[in-house]
Structures are given as structure tokens and as C-alpha cells.
Amino acid sequence: MIELKQQFPQLSESCLVDLKEAVNYIQTKTNELLVREGEYANKAFFILEGSARAYYLKEGKDITDWFALENDFISAIVSFFSAEPSPHFIETLEPSKLLVISKDAIEELAIKHADFEVLYRQIITNTMLQQQRRLNAILFQRAENRYHQMLDNYPGITQRVPLTHIASYLGITLETLSRIRGKLLKS
Known part of the structure; x- marks a missing residue:
């Protein structure tokens, strides 16, 4: 509970109790795949320690389009939100400690706890802004x-x-x- 309280101080005690029940803690090695292309990805990963990336393979090329470091979330967002097979792989880039939560658990927590729903919206908004800034940078910056x-x-x-x-x-x-x-x- 203490670790979750440090990571998410904006959440109420009752929400933290429910969140603790909803998440799984995992440790990974370097280059461990969390999601494979073609899988249905219904989980989000919060990085406590380590790093990960989302990438896809296009015409034999490995193309990274998202990095996540400590205190970041990462997911195969196309699959996560559309329930379609993932075009992405997600892999750890170094030994990592992660919290894993299912989309169903996220939805249940958002319905039950208004403070979690606010956090969820902030995470989605930040992810959308990050991806839009990256796209703009590729299109318009040197x-x-x-x-x-x-x-x-x-x-x-x-x-x-x-x-x-x-x-x-x-x-x-x-x-x-x-x-x-x-x-x-x-x-």
C-alpha cells in the first residue's frame, strides 16, 4: 500500500485498497516481451523501475514509437482501446519492475472511484498529447x-x-x- 500511495498520492485510501487488489507486480529481464503483435492487449503497465518501448515491424524494419521510463504507463493502445489485435510489440529495455492492471479492472475502478477516473483521464490525455507532439516533431522539426x-x-x-x-x-x-x-x- 505504501508504494502505491507514493506513486499515486492523489488517490483516496479506499481507492488505493481497491487498486492494490487490482494490480499485479512483476519483474522482468531485459528484452522481455509484454505484448506481441497480433495479440489482444487488454493490460496497461506502470513502470516502477526500468524502461520499455512500444514498436512495430514494417517491411522488416523495427520502428520504435513510444518509450516509457520510471513512473510512466505503457500499453498497446490501439488494441487496448479498440479490442483489435495489436500492431505493436511492447518489450522491456532493461530489468524492470512493473505494475500490471487489466482494462476491466481500470474500468471498474473508474466507475467506483471518481478520483481514479480523474487519474485515468489524465493518463489518457497525457498519452494523446505525447503521441501528437511526437507526430508533429517528425512532420515539422529537423x-x-x-x-x-x-x-x-x-x-x-x-x-x-x-x-x-x-x-x-x-x-x-x-x-x-x-x-x-x-x-x-x-x-
């Missing part, structure tokens, strides 16, 4: 600006995540990423 924005959003990510995943997240080649990083080291 690669170097996208890199700086990623560093602002995910401090320390370059020490924790393989550069190939970072390059695909930014929509650039590994060579372009190396040039951008080289320029920063020189300045």
Missing part, C-alpha cells in the same frame, strides 16, 4: 530538434536505450543520429 526534444522528455535515455531504438523513434538513420551526437560533443 532531426536535431527532435533529438533535443527527446532528451528533454527522457533525460538519461541515451545511457539506457540502444541507439538503434532511439534513431527509429526519431525517424532517422543511425548514421544521422551519430552525426547529431557528434556535433553536440564538439560544442
Whole structure:
């Protein structure tokens, strides 16, 4: 209960009791798949420690489109919200400690506890805004600006995540990423 209270101080005690019953705690290794393409993904993952990414395979290319670090949620959102097979994989990028909650449990908690419903809406809104900002960055910003924005959003990510995943997240080649990083080291 104490850990949940620290993670979600805005929730009432009764909500925290119900939340504790609804979540499962898991520990994973590096590169452990939480969701596979084609699966029905009805779970959300909250990262206590570690990191994860959502990615898909397109014409043999591995394309990362979401990172999650400590205190972030991650899910195969297309499948989670539409009940369709997931186009994404979700994998851990380092040993991780996660809370796992089903969509049904989330819906029940949101109905029963207004404070949880507010938190759920905030998480959905933040996720939508994050994805929209990433799309806008890819469409309208230079690669170097996208890199700086990623560093602002995910401090320390370059020490924790393989550069190939970072390059695909930014929509650039590994060579372009190396040039951008080289320029920063020189300045």
C-alpha cells in the first residue's frame, strides 16, 4: 500500500485498497516481451523501475514509437482501446519492475472511484498529447530538434536505450543520429 500511495498520492485510501487488489507486480529481464503483435492487449503497465518501448515491424524494419521510463504507463493502445489485435510489440529495455492492471479492472475502478477516473483521464490525455507532439516533431522539426526534444522528455535515455531504438523513434538513420551526437560533443 505504501508504494502505491507514493506513486499515486492523489488517490483516496479506499481507492488505493481497491487498486492494490487490482494490480499485479512483476519483474522482468531485459528484452522481455509484454505484448506481441497480433495479440489482444487488454493490460496497461506502470513502470516502477526500468524502461520499455512500444514498436512495430514494417517491411522488416523495427520502428520504435513510444518509450516509457520510471513512473510512466505503457500499453498497446490501439488494441487496448479498440479490442483489435495489436500492431505493436511492447518489450522491456532493461530489468524492470512493473505494475500490471487489466482494462476491466481500470474500468471498474473508474466507475467506483471518481478520483481514479480523474487519474485515468489524465493518463489518457497525457498519452494523446505525447503521441501528437511526437507526430508533429517528425512532420515539422529537423532531426536535431527532435533529438533535443527527446532528451528533454527522457533525460538519461541515451545511457539506457540502444541507439538503434532511439534513431527509429526519431525517424532517422543511425548514421544521422551519430552525426547529431557528434556535433553536440564538439560544442
